[in-house]
Amino acid sequence: MKSIKDRVAIIGMGCTKFGELWDWSLDDLIVEACYEALQDAGIETSEIQAAWLGTFTSGRRGATLAGPLKLMGVPVSRVENACATGTDAFRNAAYAVAAGTYDIVLVCGVEKLKDYGFSGLPAVAPSYAELALSQTKTATSMAAQFALLANRYFHHYGIGYAEAKTALAKIAVKNHHNGALNPKAHFKADVSLEQVMNAPMIARPLGLFDCCAVSDGGAAAIITRPEIARKYRKDYVLVKGIGLANGDEYAQLTPNFDWTHWEENVIAAKIAYEDAGITNPREELDMAIVHDCFTINELVTYEDLGFSPRGKAIDDVSSGFFELDGGLPVNTDGGLKSFGHPIGATGIRMIYEVYKQLQGKAGPRQLSKVKLGLTHNIGGTPGSFTSAVAIFGRDK
Numbered sequence: 079m080k081s082i083k084d085r086v087a088i089i090g091m092g093c094t095k096f097g098e099l100w101d102w103s104l105d106d107l108i109v110e111a112c113y114e115a116l117q118d119a120g121i122e123t124s125e126i127q128a129a130w131l132g133t134f135t136s137g138r139r140g141a142t143l144a145g146p147l148k149l150m151g152v153p154v155s156r157v158e159n160a161c162a163t164g165t166d167a168f169r170n171a172a173y174a175v176a177a178g179t180y181d182i183v184l185v186c187g188v189e190k191l192k193d194y195g196f197s198g199l200p201a202v203a204p205s206y207a208e209l210a211l212s213q214t215k216t217a218t219s220m221a222a223q224f225a226l227l228a229n230r231y232f233h234h235y236g237i238g239y240a241e242a243k244t245a246l247a248k249i250a251v252k253n254h255h256n257g258a259l260n261p262k263a264h265f266k267a268d269v270s271l272e273q274v275m276n277a278p279m280i281a282r283p284l285g286l287f288d289c290c291a292v293s294d295g296g297a298a299a300i301i302t303r304p305e306i307a308r309k310y311r312k313d314y315v316l317v318k319g320i321g322l323a324n325g326d327e328y329a330q331l332t333p334n335f336d337w338t339h340w341e342e343n344v345i346a347a348k349i350a351y352e353d354a355g356i357t358n359p360r361e362e363l364d365m366a367i368v369h370d371c372f373t374i375n376e377l378v379t380y381e382d383l384g385f386s387p388r389g390k391a392i393d394d395v396s397s398g399f400f401e402l403d404g405g406l407p408v409n410t411d412g413g414l415k416s417f418g419h420p421i422g423a424t425g426i427r428m429i430y431e432v433y434k435q436l437q438g439k440a441g442p443r444q445l446s447k448v449k450l451g452l453t454h455n456i457g458g459t460p461g462s463f464t465s466a467v468a469i470f471g472r473d474k
Contacts, residue, residue, distance in 0.1 A: 081319070081352070082172060083316075083317070083318050083319060084318070085304070085317070086176050086317040087301065087314040087315065087317070087473075088307075088314060088429070089118075089300050089301070089307045089314050090115040090116060090117070090119025090120070091114075091115050091298065091429070092111040092299075093297040093427055094107050094110045094295050094296045094423075095261070095262045095264075095295070096262060096263060096264045096294065096420065097264040097418070098294065099294040103190070104136050107190065107294065108147065108186060109146050111423075112186055115300050123148065127152070128154070128155075129144070129149060129152055129171075129183060129186065130157060130170055130171040131143040131186055132158070132167030132185070132187040132422040133156065133163065133187070134160070134189055134421035135189070135191075136190045138156070139154075140155060143184075155170065159457070159464045161419070161421055161424065161455050162466040163424075163425065163457070164297070164422055164424055164428075164429075164455070165320075165322075165429075165453065165455050166425070167186075167426070168185045168299060168301075168425065169320050171183050171184075171185045172317055175302060178303075181306055182300065185426065186297070187297050187422040187426035187427070188422055189294065189421050191292050191293065191294060192294050219281070220372075220459075221280045221284055221289055225282060225283065225284050225374075227374055227375070227378065228242070228246070229282075229283065230337035232283075234389075235389040241392070242283060243275060244271070244275070245396065246283065246374060246377065247271050247275050247287070249373040249400075250274045250288060251268075252400065252409070253376075253416055254287075255268050256409060256410055256416065257411070257412020257417070259442045259443040260411050260416065260441075263417050264291060264416060264417050264418040265291070265416045265418075284374065287373075288372055289371075290370065290371050290413075290414035290415055291419070292418055292420075293419060295417065295423040296420070297426035297430050298426060299429060299430075299433075301317075315432075315433050315437070315471070316472065317468070317470060318354035318450065319350040319351065319356070320353060320469075321466070321467045321468075322464070322467075323349070323464070323465050324342065324465075325458065327461060327462035329460075329462070330461040331461075335461060338378070342464065342465035343379060343382035343456060343463075343465045343467075346454075346465040346466060347384065347465075349467070350452075350469050351469075354450070354469045359385060359452070360384060360385050362450060363406060363451065363469075364407075364449055364450050364451060365407050365408070365435055365445060365448055366406065366409075366452040367409055367411065367451070367453045368380075368409060368452075368453075368454040369455045369456045370409055371414055371456075375456070376413070377392070377395065380394065383452070385408075386399075402445070410435065424455065425453065425466065428453035428454075429470065432451035432452070432453060435448045450469060450471045451470050451471070452469050453467070453470075454467050454468075
């Protein structure tokens with residue numbers, strides 16, 4: 079299988095503000111994100127040869143994207159892959175461009191969730207395998223499932239409750255601080271360690287600030303090949319690697335399912351690192367935007383992606399290694415903790431932050447040195463996750 083490294087370039091990106099956007103329709107989100115991307119790339123809709131739409135429940139066909147953008151006759155593929163939806167839509171578009179099938183394509187991730195009328199995510203029918211396993215699963219809510227991860231992880235590594243709770247709180251404080259610097263974030267305010275530690279409990283040890291919110295939002299990218307990108311701009315961004323891995327829905331029934339890591343992360347990262355030629359991600363990456371749906375998930379992701387040794391991520395959190403001025407800044411834009419999680423939009427929103435950082439256009443949260451950046455999503459349930467890892471950089 080050929081590497082995708084340096085075969086696909088991003089020439090434009092757009093991102094809406096995320097939040098409880100009661101006065102925005104789904105079409106509004108699409109138009110806002112896509113037209114910012116088009117203007118950033120300096121192209122017209124007539125130049126788009128194909129498009130990919132990533133959405134969880136907001137729209138059932140490609141016409142969801144084609145309608146508001148008036149893309150008459152343009153092929154639009156709709157992608158859904160749980161919380162990895164946006165990155166997977168980008169992945170499919172990138173491979174079509176790399177294959178030479180299309181020259182310039184649009185990718186849009188969007189989700190309108192706040193008008194649903196219920197708290198949390200919209201209900202979707204379970205798969206046959208999920209029904210078959212329903213009697214074996216010990217927790218049903220996402221918070222409860224990630225609480226199981228937290229409790230088992232801290233027990234396995236002999237980390238006491240107070241130390242564990244403090245480490246998770248520091249992740250929340252970090253991400254909210256970064257989000258306070260981002261005008262597009264849903265939540266734009268710092269929180270104190272004391273606030274996080276004393277917040278209402280959701281699923282022990284996860285409190286209110288350990289869990290991300292549900293939001294509305296959209297993001298978009300215009301991609302092409304490097305030789306075409308050079309005609310549009312000098313500061314285009316290159317795809318260095320993409321990895322995607324799925325669980326088989328039966329892993330919880332195996333004796334080696336340890337509840338201290340997610341194997342899908344490890345596999346997806348291995349694919350992306352091999353694509354990009356990365357052997358030491360802790361030292362070679364300059365930034366990462368990871369899936370902090372719960373603070374414990376960010377902590378475990380540090381280890382799954384090779385940023386920290388197993389059982390030692392808590393030490394890196396304590397030392398500030400993942401803060402804006404640390405050795406490997408993580409979630410520089412505020413992450414899901416500050417943006418919330420409009421499912422289809424999240425992966426593209428993450429790429430938007432890496433894109434801006436690589437161009438030196440991230441405003442007050444701009445890092446001093448960025449040559450390689452990573453994005454990461456994981457969605458589904460333990461044992462049946464979809465994990466996506468993508469790596470981006472500049473042309474040398």
